[in-house]
Amino acid sequence: MFKHLKFILLYPKIGPDMYFTHWLLFFKPFRMWFQKKKIGKIGANSEVRPYATILGTRNVEIGNNVIIPGGTLISTYPGNPDSNIIIEDDVLLGPNVAIYSSTHNYKDISIPIKDQGYNVATTVLKKAVG
Numbered sequence: 356m357f358k359h360l361k362f363i364l365l366y367p368k369i370g371p372d373m374y375f376t377h378w379l380l381f382f383k384p385f386r387m388w389f390q391k392k393k394i395g396k397i398g399a400n401s402e403v404r405p406y407a408t409i410l411g412t413r414n415v416e417i418g419n420n421v422i423i424p425g426g427t428l429i430s431t432y433p434g435n436p437d438s439n440i441i442i443e444d445d446v447l448l449g450p451n452v453a454i455y456s457s458t459h460n461y462k463d464i465s466i467p468i469k470d471q472g473y474n475v476a477t478t479v480l481k482k483a484v485g
């Protein structure tokens with residue numbers, strides 16, 4: 356049981372399946388504290404709402420005035436320094452958006468995609484101009 360509790364508290368993930376910590380997102384004072392502890396960088400007036408999922412929280416940077424709504428999936432490759440997601444200031448996300456910083460290789464159609472490795476890179480979401 357303690358091993359499972361340690362996993363939920365320390366694993367770089369936020370999401371509804373992390374049931375012990377997920378309830379913190381429902382209460383704004385706890386949400387603000389928790390997201391600052393868990394996410395690599397989060398700006399002023401930004402927050403992660405309940406039912407959003409972030410995998411690889413330390414590889415995520417969220418700018419000012421950004422709301423991560425429920426149903427959103429932000430996925431980096433935890434522990435890989437090249438796998439980052441940067442969401443700049445004032446970016447607006449709708450619900451159920453999926454953002455990834457990695458993808459599978461698919462160069463040879465005779466080999467299953469899952470056996471071809473993957474590529475990682477930084478994904479940046481910029482504020483719309485104009």
